[in-house]
Each structure stands twice: as structure tokens, then as C-alpha cells.
Amino acid sequence: MRRGSGTAMKLFEYEAKDIAGKFGIPRPRGVVVETPEEARRAFESIGGPVVLKSQVLVAGRGKAGGIRFANSADEAYSVAKALLGSEIKGEKVLKLLVEEKIKVKRELYAGFVINRASKSYSYLASTEGGVDIEEVAERSPEKIVRGDVDPLEGLKEYEARYIARKMGYRGKQLVELGAIIKRLYDIAISYDGELIESNPLVETEDGSFVAADMKLIIDDNSLYRHKEYEARAKVPGPELTPLEARAKAAGLAYVDLDGYVGIVGNGAGLTMATLDLVKEFGGEPANFCDMGGTATVERMVEALEIVLSNPRTKVLLMNVLGGIIRCDEVARAVVKVKEKMGFAKPMVIRLVGTNEEEGKRILAEAGISSFDSMEEAAMRAVEFARGA
């Protein structure tokens, strides 16, 4: 069973643009490069001013200096040299997308996102693009065209044209922009997009439209039908900490936090509530770790080892409400880890549910005390941590 991980499957700009190109969305001419020399050749093949864009997954690369221009092959070389290998918000730049510089008349926004309330895709479009669209929506809602797409019908070409019309376009531009909007939707459907957007979608000086930037986030539950990205999804991305990466590989839902109470629970809600209780009692959680409702002994052991190996963790708080998971198996997993890792860090175990007595007996034999109440356990864990 797949477990939700800390991140979704975000594509690099150049990957999203390759898909856009396949679907017939106009994009700037461009080349992906990995060396300054390639950047120089890219400039020459494009034959004019270029923009060099760091291919990273973190947001805000522009403000962080990850997007720069070059007016000559030499400049392209030196800019590429500066960008490649640098870090943007902690993410190393391994590739650049070198593109022709577009003559911008206006920057637009167009995108589709899963809407929880309407249980459908919502479209969002605006003639004020190139900026944070949520800000535009808040500041100038009249500049936003939005609506829902009937999931059974899909977005029709004529609805896409209606959106273009509401953005104020007519004639050939309306038809072209409508086609781009329709294709964005087609990509969303084809790639199980949680979010797809072109921001900015540029209206050029000659009146045509070019997707100057593209973002596509794939629903990671759908990756089995997108084999080309499935393998990459298994490789931990640069946005994961080492422990998060290890947990992901083990199929655990794990998030690193800044505190010192290591937490393992079964079930997302119960685990979140355990974190909340730790905070409530004045402690700080070191992590979120949900083993899931059906974890095997191996997975429990892995969860415990990951949490205990976090140097920030001063105390382990485990909260299990056994249902399908049996308390005796949980207890055995705890004892196993204790034996393997030694008793360096104190463990506070809350254990109720299926085979509860057997589980408690096993823990008691190993000299580990357990609690019935998760609140008591959380309080004790915070006390331990403070004492430690």
C-alpha cells in the first residue's frame, strides 16, 4: 500500500514544457544545458538574447537569482557557470533551460487546480500574470476568471474560448488562447495533474501567446499510470531531508520537524493529534511519523529506527491504537529495536486495542512501561524530554 509522502510529484519546468510542446502549446525555443559550454552553444543556436533559467523544484527561484539573461554567447557561458552547481534555497542547480528572450506585451495567468469543495478541476485565468495569482485574486478579484469543469463532461473547446473571451480577447487571439487553455486542461487530465499552470503565459508584441513558464504537479497516487515519472518519484527529491528520504523509501509517512520529541503513531489523524498534545504540554515534536493502519513488524521497526536515529530526538513517544495492527506485534517491534539500538533514548509507549494484554506483557518483560491514555503518555514524554 502506498502511503502519502511529504511531497507531491512536481515536474521541472523543462519537463512540463516538453509536455506542453507535445500538446501543441507554443513555448519559447529553448535548450536544456548542463555545462557552460552547452549554454554557449545554446545561445548560438538560438541566435539572440536568451534567458537562463535554473531548473529547481523550490519556489521563488526568480527572486533568489536563479533566472538571468545573457546578450552574448560569452555572457551565456559565464552566467551558466555561475548558476550551475549553485544552490537555490538549498537545492543544487544541475540543469539550466536556455531560452530565447520573448518580447512581452502582457503577462497572463492560466491554470487548473483540483478544487476540494467543488470536487472538480477549477480553472483560473487572469490578464495579470507573472505574479502570485492568489495575491491577485485577493487584491483584484475582478481580474480573475474562474469556474469549475464538470468532471463527467470535461472542458470543452467552447468553454475554453469563453474563458479567453472573459479575459477580453477576440478574433484570432481568442481562438488561440482558447486552444491553449483547452490543452492545459488536456494535459491535466492526461497526466493526473493536481495543478497545472502557465505563469506567465505571455502575450507577445505580435499578438500571439507563448507559455513562458509552466508548472505541472502530478498526483503521486497516479504514478503507476505515468511510468516515465514513476521511477524518478522513487528517488528522493532534493527537497527531502535524509530521514524523510529513508522513510519515503520504506513507505512511511514521515516529516522532519524542529523539536525533540520523536513521535510514531498509527493513523494520520492519531499521529497528528499526538504531535498536538506534545505541543499542548509544552513540548516540541521532532517529527511526524505515521506507520499506517496496517503496518508489518518490519515497517514498525523501520519507523522506530528512523525516529530514534534523528539526533534531535531526545525521547520517543509511540502511540498505537491497535485495530488491524496487533499490540503484541507492536511490542515485539519495540523490543527488537531496543535490543538493536540500545536504550540510549527513553521510550514512552501508549498501547491499546487488539491483543493489548499480550503487548503490555511483552513490554513489561523488556522493562518498558506503557500507558493506556495517549494524553498521559504525551505528558510523560514531554517531562522525560525536559529531564533529559
Add this chain to the structure above:
Amino acid sequence: MRRGSGTAMKLFEYEAKDIAGKFGIPRPRGVVVETPEEARRAFESIGGPVVLKSQVLVAGRGKAGGIRFANSADEAYSVAKALLGSEIKGEKVLKLLVEEKIKVKRELYAGFVINRASKSYSYLASTEGGVDIEEVAERSPEKIVRGDVDPLEGLKEYEARYIARKMGYRGKQLVELGAIIKRLYDIAISYDGELIESNPLVETEDGSFVAADMKLIIDDNSLYRHKEYEARAKVPGPELTPLEARAKAAGLAYVDLDGYVGIVGNGAGLTMATLDLVKEFGGEPANFCDMGGTATVERMVEALEIVLSNPRTKVLLMNVLGGIIRCDEVARAVVKVKEKMGFAKPMVIRLVGTNEEEGKRILAEAGISSFDSMEEAAMRAVEFARGA
């Protein structure tokens, strides 16, 4: 504008089976051959008893001797020699499909057809296949499983399994047969099938299913989205007479008949009614020829020439109720044809509607009389033909 022609776009068995194979429907191992020598090699590659099936579009090739068996390479050679180049119901055999002989446990029928009443695909399936399914439906309706497919939903895998269940299958067979039925539907949808059927669909001795025969008729109005068959559709098939082929190339709806009154009309219903009137008055129509409601002068001329060049035609009866077609243009077309072909055959023209007076004047100047009533015109045409 495309006009309905005398035939639909029927695929050869081997073509339909190639599609079936692409969609994952099991088919007998087989090779298409065009010479006896190829048939010999086909036998050798298949390595066992084979069936040689004449690839013709006319129905009833089996009874006409177009399907024969061979137990040796030499026999395959000689059977192929006999079949290739022979004629089956007037259609020349150019290709044979040489296939392994299947060990038949039971012959089934499965197919989808456009149902005018329900305005949807209807499925039809039976454990009594290999025979005329309409006869089975009449004789033993309890042996037929039938139903409609919701056009907005399409046929679901589970519906296909329900059909297989109703045919009496269980277990692995139910799943396999269901999958075949679903794929037949998928082909129908993908290829704009007016009719798709496998008859017989064979249950083999080992309990698996093989499409021993396949039939697929494509809606010719959809051929623009099936480019691979579009070109072939333009080549007149062997089922067309020379005049039908010429009319088809001209975009005319034309059907050759056995009588002697040549008929040209505008509009299918009006033209059919003209034929009916000729019969009503004791005559026999030589053809059906509908120029359509918007014919150009060129098309009218072509229609007239085709009908007049039919050696059976003793008299021409033209029936035009001008709407978008203007009577003066019709008259000019008639005069043009008369001048070009001479006045070998009498012409009876009924002409009313837009620019009627002008049209009649033109005819009168050319010495051709015209009628207001189609019934009067039809009666006169029959009289002429009898007198001729």
C-alpha cells in the same frame, strides 16, 4: 459535401482481424497470401492443417466454396491455386487468409451494431454462433443475450462480464470472454463501426476463445478520421457496377437497377418517389440517381450523362423541385448534355421551384417540353419508354 453512396466501408476479414489483434483479441495464427507458393510457405510456417479463406467482401463465401481446408503444403498450394483468381458471387479473389485450423468445442457469436430505435450500440451475443444470427434470434430468442450500451457511459468491463455470464460462462472463461466482448466494443468506438462481429467466435477444446472470423463495417461518414481507410474508400469496390463507380467518384448517390427508365432527381426522398411512380405506372426504373439538394451545374451534367450512358436507359425522367438548386441552372445543364450527347434518348423533365419560368423558357428554346406535375412526368416517361 459527401453524399451517401450505395455501400458502406466494409473491411476484409484479414484487415478486421489485424485490428482485433492490435486490441488484444485472440485470433488464429495466419498469413495473407496472394500466390499459391506463398500459401505453401504459409502452411509450412503454421506447421499443421490450415484453412484457406478467400478475402472477398460479398456475403456467403463459405457456401460459395470460398473457404477450404488443406492438410499438406502441396494441398495448400493447389487449393490456393484454385481459389486465387476465381470469382465468388462476381467478386474476384485476390488474397487468401491462410490460418491454423482451430479445434472447435463450440461456436459463439458476439457483436455490436448501431440500433436506430435505441439510438445506441446494441450488443448481441449467443452460444449458437457460426450461423446467421438473425435466424437464431428468430428461432431461439432464449439463446440470444442482447442489450443496449449507454452512449454517454460506454460499455464497461463489468457489463461485458455480465454478458459472458449470461452466456453461461464462469471463472477464467468469463473473464476472458468478457475482455473480448469489451474489446470488440472498443474497436467499434475507435473505428466508428456500424457493425462489428465475430462469427464464429470459437471456444476451443482447451477452453480459450479465438475470433475465427471477424467483420467490421466502418461508417463512411467517419472516414476523415480513419485516414488509413479513407483512400481505399475512394477506390470503387468490386461490388459496384462501372456506372455506380463513376457516380461515386462524382459524389452522386447512384444505384443501378434492372429497368429502362433512367431517373435523376434532387433529394433522396423525391428521387425514390419518382422511381415508385414509374413502377406505379407500369414502368421499370433503370437506376436511382439523387443529385442532392445543392448540386452544381457540373454535377447535374455528370448525373445526366451517367444516366443517359446506361445502355438500358430508353428514356430519361428528370424530377427537380428547385429550392437552393435553381431551375434555370437545371435547364442549362440539360441543354448542355443534349448538345453534347445528341438527342438519342427522349427526355422528360419535371421542373418547378426557384427560377421556374426562366428554366422552362430555356428548355422550350431547346425544344424540350417540361411538366409541372411529377406524376404526369412519370406517366409520360413510361409511355415514351414503351413506345421506344
Add this chain to the structure above:
Amino acid sequence: MAVLVDENTRVLVQGITGRQGSFHTRLLKQYGTKVLAGTSPGKGGSEVEGVPVYDTVREAVEERGVNASIVFVPAQFTKEAALEAIEAGLSPIVLIAEGVPVLDSMYILAKAREKGVTIIGPNTPGIISPGLCKLGIMPAHVFKKGSVGVASRSGTLTYEIAAGLTRAGLGQSTCIGLGGDPLVGLSFIDVLELFRNDEETKAVALIGEIGGNAEETAAEYIIKTKYPKPVAAYVAGRAAPPGKRMGHAGAIISGRTGTAESKLEAFKRAGVEVARKPSEIAIKLKEALEGSR
């Protein structure tokens, strides 16, 4: 009264900027049909024959309150145009194009059924309620306001028969071309149902042809419902051979199904006056109407 279209029909012309669309917009307006808007993607803001053009149906509905549509786009694009009109709730929607792929028609008709919208066609001359509204491409002068409801699978043959009715002094309440395709929106039964409930309609003419069994099911319906108005029918194609399409995609005898004989016999069994010549329709209906007075 009349059925489906009348003086309250506010018409949209889809594909108004095309050759056929603009030509017929002129004729429709000449006839007095309230053509309030047209659509043509990318041509929004322009005018055709004084009719404002919009890029989308939705705008035409929002700004002009149209409630019915006639679609002149080519067969390949009819599906998209029809779906746009269906989604906007326009009804009836007249699909003129010949050669619409049958799977497209199937989808259009199913979607229309779901949304409760009436489709006329495809491959139809349209519908006319003489004197009130013409939503089609028929030559208007052969029709006259009156009390005969006409439903037909044919085009020119309908004009022929309507002209005959008019000459005989029998005007028409509404004439509907069902369409010559195998799958069309309205059946004879649907139309009989409409005419039954229309006070103005005193008699009905059905113009059938070979192919399918729409005439047979209509005959059954007439028997089953003891249809209260006189009906006369003409069926074209008695001289047609089996297995050949006679001009219309739907006019084909398949196996034993769809022969003129079968249809004529069914009509006779149902007590329908059967005309052997187109001109007899007017004669038979005149007799029936005079007899029923």
C-alpha cells in the same frame, strides 16, 4: 399554436459566418424568424445580415436570450456545436449537416436526452410553423399556415407534399423534417405525440421511406393510443432494392428490415390512410377532415 417553434422562438444561428449560414440567415429573417444572434468562434463582435455574432453560445444566451438554434457548421464540427447548444439548454436544435458520423449523432442525441433538449436532424431541412417561425432551409413559399401537421424523413419530397397540401387548401400547423440519417433526434412517435397535444393540428401527414422501422413503431403507437386525429402516410422506396443506400444514409433495406411493404402494411393495419402517390396525401387528408366535420 404550433409545435416546437412559434413566434416566441428566439433563434441562434451557429456557424452564421459561413456561406450556408449567412445565406439562410437572410432567408430566415425574410420569413420573419426572430434571428437574434449568431456564433462563429473568433468572429465575435461582427455582424451578419444585421445579426450580432458571438464567439460562444453562452454569450449569445446571456446577451440576447436565444432559446433555439439552427446549426450550419460542417458535419465534422456538428458534434461540438450541438453539445455547446445542448449545454446552453437551447431547444429545439436543428442540425442541418449531412454526413455527420453516426457515433457523433449517437453522443449528441444521448446528451440531449439527458438534458431534456429536442434535436431535429441531423441531415434535415429543419422545421417550419408557417407564418410563425421557420427554422430550416426549406423553400418557404410552398408552406401555408393551417391545420395539418407534417413529419418527414425527406427534404424535397416534403416540399412536394406540402405544396400539394397548400394547393388543396390545406395549410400546415408545423412541418418537421426528421432527418435522413439512421440516427435522428425525433421519431414519428415523438412528433405524433406533439401533434396530439396541439389544438391547432387537426390531421397528420407522415412521409416515410425505406430503412429502419420508425414507420412500423409509429403504426403500433397509433393503434395502441387510439390516435385521435386522422393520419395519412406516404412511404418512398417501394422500387428500392435491398442492401443499397438510396441517397440518405438511413434509407437502406437491411436483410428483411426496412422494406416499404412492411411499412405500408403496418400503416394500413393502424388505419392510416396510405398514399401510393405523393399527391394522394392531400386528397386523403381532405376527405378525412371533411368526413370528420
Add this chain to the structure above:
Amino acid sequence: MAVLVDENTRVLVQGITGRQGSFHTRLLKQYGTKVLAGTSPGKGGSEVEGVPVYDTVREAVEERGVNASIVFVPAQFTKEAALEAIEAGLSPIVLIAEGVPVLDSMYILAKAREKGVTIIGPNTPGIISPGLCKLGIMPAHVFKKGSVGVASRSGTLTYEIAAGLTRAGLGQSTCIGLGGDPLVGLSFIDVLELFRNDEETKAVALIGEIGGNAEETAAEYIIKTKYPKPVAAYVAGRAAPPGKRMGHAGAIISGRTGTAESKLEAFKRAGVEVARKPSEIAIKLKEALEGSR
């Protein structure tokens, strides 16, 4: 009474021959749920835990009259199974699987809406009306028949809170796991509406978590409708950082949307009793119910 499932619920188990399906069929039957049929394509004719297995839902409906379903097939096949159940008109349909692609859920939910069918989940422990019917995978012993309606986005946390209610002498009318995915069939509002009309339900417990704005809209609904029954709420995830999925696919703070603070404040504004610890739900509801006597 209870909502959605009760003693008249005739249950189908889809995917009954699988490990999870057969295991829970035993538990459901032990609880007294009327499990009348199971499905598993190709396994028709066999039995699981004494329950007859069919190849298709349609057969199970025809032969056993089932009217609700619990679906144990893996996430990849949940769409097909759910659509089969929806088409057969079963309701509610409980989708257990975690990891259903969100586009699949979107389609399932839209289709269910169209057909008027209730979906619970995906990624849900299911629903239980204690003493009447369990249609889920929850440990039954923590629940007791009574008058508190519970709706939750969580699994184990629900058991925790239900156990607390039971210990405090507060039984439950119905407990519904809405599901931990971004798109699920029932919202808090839907469930509040059901509980409002259920006589047996005297008070409601809502168990929310970060992500989305289902809690905020529920709070608005409570204000707008002057909700007549006491409501207490717990929201998990106050300690969660933004931008990270906390176990559930739906538990993520996106930008400024979906924080626990926002939800807690909304509930407070709506007069909902907000619990800071899971155990407080029972205390607050007990007070409210005693106060209202």
C-alpha cells in the same frame, strides 16, 4: 434510527475474495451486518465466509437484493468497482482503499452525484451505526449505541474519540469516516444535515484535520442554519508545518489555506465546543447534553 446504514442495510462486499475483503467479511458478519453477497470477477459461484460470490454487481442485486456496498479492491481498481456499484444504484458505497488517484475519485464522485448515490471515502474506515450495522473496518468494540453522531476525516483518531465517548457513557447513533483524501464523498455539511434530521442523534462530534476548508464551511453552515444540536469539534494538526502532507493525502496546508488555527477559529465563531485534546470531546458533549436537558 441512525443515518445511512441500519438494520435494513443489505450489504455487498466488492473484492470479497481478496485478503482484506475476506478478513473483514468475517468481522462484518460477526458484528451482525447483513452481508448478503460478494463480488469478484471470475470467482462467481464460490463462497467466502458463507457469503455467495458473484461475478458482477448486477447479479448480486438481482439475486440477493443488496442495497449498499463496501469496496475492498485495490486503489487502482476502485474506480471501476465504484462505477459498477453506482450504476447498480447501491447506496451508500464505502471506498476503503487509500491511494486512489484523485482524478478517479473526481469521476466517481461526479457520477455518484448524478445518480443520487452516497459515497463514503475513499481512504475511509467506513461507517458504523452501533448495534445495527457496521460497514467498515473499524474495531467494533469501541463503539456503543447511543445518541452522538460522529463525523471524522481520520481513522484511528476516530476510534480514540469514540472510545472516549463510550467510556463516558455517550453512545453513538452513527459514526462516519469521511476519508483522508482531498476529494471524498461526504462533507461535514452533508453529515450535519443527516444528523439534523435524525431523531436519535442528540449531539454531533466533528473530527477534522488540516487541509482544505471543510471545517470552515461546516462552521458557516452551523451559523447559517442555526444548527439545533450541540456540536463539539477536534481538529488535528496544530503542530503541522505548511506544505507537507501529514500522512493523509488531504492533510496539507497549502499557502494560507487549511491551517488548524483557521478551522478552530471558525468553529469557535460558530459556537462549536472546541476540544484541545481528543478526550475533551466527550467531556464537552456530556456537559452540553446535560445542560440541554
